[in-house]
Amino acid sequence: MKHFTSSNAISRQLNKLEQAGQSIGFVPTMGALHEGHMGLIERAKAENNVVVCSIFVNPLQFNRQVDLDTYPDRMKEDKAMLKSQDCDFLFSPTKEDLYQEKPALDYDFGSLGRGMEADYRPGHFEGVAAVIDRFLRVLKPSRAYFGEKDFQQLAIVKWLVEKENFDTQIVGCETIRFENGLAMSSRNYNLAEEDFKTASEIYQWMKFCQKNKGQFEPQELAAFCFEKLKQKFEPEYVTIADENNMKPLEKWSDSKRPRVFIAAYLSSVRLIDNLSLIN
């Protein structure tokens, strides 16, 4: 695996490959890799000639300094995992290298940028859009792979690609879960061992929503789960929304693709997850 830290150097290397007719798969990450990321790399390997993984903890997408400061850093372990997955290129730029030009953060995401993560992490999606914009300009990948765990992020990235007319296909990949249902996440590295089991209750309440659609209106169901979660978590939101436009549902008939979204703190670890309510 070749490791690049300079945008210019990796761009030159990938341009050559592209001119030789090679397709490039891209998996953006902030490191602290886990099996979910490995699933993205595996899919990218299967669908492209070469695969680039980026590790860059993007300061622009953190609205709380403490969250940025405590984001897990596992570069040594990450590199070993990427090598064992036969990843071709690792790109880990500095912020000075990546943001040579000051990014504009004045996006209007419409309904995709309202509610849920947008409300609880002001500026987060503007930071995500800025970094993905930069990466797509430097790497010009054929395909880029994102996990559905960050479902609202995935919608924002698709919006960005359409707006900027990038020649990259965005591929959303199903969330990979532990056997107990807990979604794989870099933040799990910060969970205390005894919290692993409790953390899976987020999944259980999402499954509850899936099974009990008939008994409640969407907002009632969301409020019920929010109250239940409060027993062990500090929930920020439980929202049932349309998965295409992210608008919260008043009635089930408002959407053909309802999805439940949850964000909750367990001890000081912020967990998010979502599940389609079509079963």
Ligand code: PAF
């Ligand atoms: O999902 C993430 O890890 C990040 O938001 C991403 C897509 C790598 C952008 O920094």
